[in-house]
Amino acid sequence: MTPDAPDAARRRRFARAAGESWDVVVIGGGATGLGIALDARTRGYAALVVEAGDFAHATSSRSTKLLHGGVRYLAQGNLPLVRAALHERALARRNAPHLSNDLGFVIPAYRWWERPYYAAGMKGYDLLAGSLNLAPSRSLDAGAVRAALPTLRGDGLVGGVRYVDGQFDDARMAVALARSVEDHGGVALNYARVVGLPRDGGRIAGVDVVDAESGAACRIAARCVVNATGVFADAVRRLSQPQAKPLLAPSRGIHLVFDRRFLPAADALMVPRTADGRVLFALPWCGHLLAGTTDTAIDAIDEEPQPAAAEIDFVLSTLARYLDPAPRAGDILASFAGLRPLVGNGGGNTARLSREHAIEIDAHGLLTVVGGKWTTYRRMAENIVDRLMPQLGRGRPACATHDLPLHGHAVGTAPWWLRGYGSDLPSVLALPGADVALCPDHPALPYVEAQVRYAVRAEQARHVDDVLARRLRILHLDRVAALAALPRVAALMAEELGRGRDWIAAECAATNALATAQ
16 A cells, blocks of 8 residues: 555545535534434435544443443433443444444442342343343342452452443444445545534534644535534534533543453443442553543543543442552543533533433524433434434435444454454455564553554554554553554554655654553
8 A cells, every 4th residue: 555545535534525515514523423424324315524633532431341221321211321331332233343342340339238229230230131031130149249350349248240241342343433424435534623613594504623734624515513522523614603602511430441450250240339329440542551431520521531530530449449459540541531421401410311312403403412321322323313304305215223233243252452353354464564563561561563463454443542542452451562663553553654754753743642641
């Protein structure tokens, strides 16, 4: 492949975006936006999705990596939401087996009444899942709990409950969705910022887009425009109606990553009620231990949110109540924070807000969707395209994504650092560097150079953090390893993209700032 090939492919995407008239243009390349574009395209509509940064750059790459019904929402009594999410959990596992897996969760009980209480609740969870349940929950005695979670504190332990939910790779799922959009004839374009919403006769008739790399601007015509920008939705709404009142009550969730020695188990620890009523998970992820999350209300939207010191202390202190040895601040290998676009009309206790989504269509025809979560992205997309039918016409073609395999669909046994490629894996391993480690001094991160080349050639990676944080997960697993791999990743990307020393220096500086901010 010539160094100009990725840039040429990008130019073709921009030319097609500007040169065609689209039925649906979706603003936002996270879970919701990509899902909407795929749903629309597979119903036969011309669909384009534009993302200001990288796919899943924000919230959609910073989740707890769970496909779940939501035990917290079960406790809140929101049974319709839990039932819908459990149905979608099963569809996601079936449609993307290369990106997801089943994961057991153990809820420890330290008071006599907790074991039957949790057992009854999780049987309700099983019943809501119905025939799509992944595995039945079961009550455990204290010995079985300790066997499942060997570093769990045993003082006062009376037993527990084990249930099964789904786990997935969020950022790679987003890449698979973007590639699926294009597999079906649509266009998915990253680093394309919407700066205006032009009108025709008082109705929005498209989007004005600026290429974040070249600065070139273009106008894209569309019959329907969907605002699926998550926590940035209110800002996009104001491009249509400057005085629009906020729809969101955003919150910040944080995650800390540790060595697996703190919980060397195949199952995860689930704490259903922390000291202040929130939920905390400690789960195996990519050969490491991932712990989170919290819900902290925020006043300002940050494109690169970071965990606050108080939030880190909260997670560490909660883990110390359950694990022995417990991780300390010096044991944190990486951390990341994600902003959740909760529906709250600008206020409210975010720990109590659900992940239900809301749809608004303003006076100029802009459809905005806020709320939701990764597990229900497909259902949300179906709902939104259904709402667009009166504008789109052509009858009411049925949703086609219930049983739609995502790009790379394959059931296999590849190791975790290669599994997400699915049927594309032979193409990855055929590239130069398939046997050259990116992090030779960090054996827990066995990524190879060929994965960097593939990210540029096939997955629209344009910047070093696209690779280190999202195509691979090094930046979210071990910041020291990420900094060690940074020069080589930048050099490989420069070779693939035909960039020079100045580009390498700028990318290293920007990614170094991200890593050291953790």
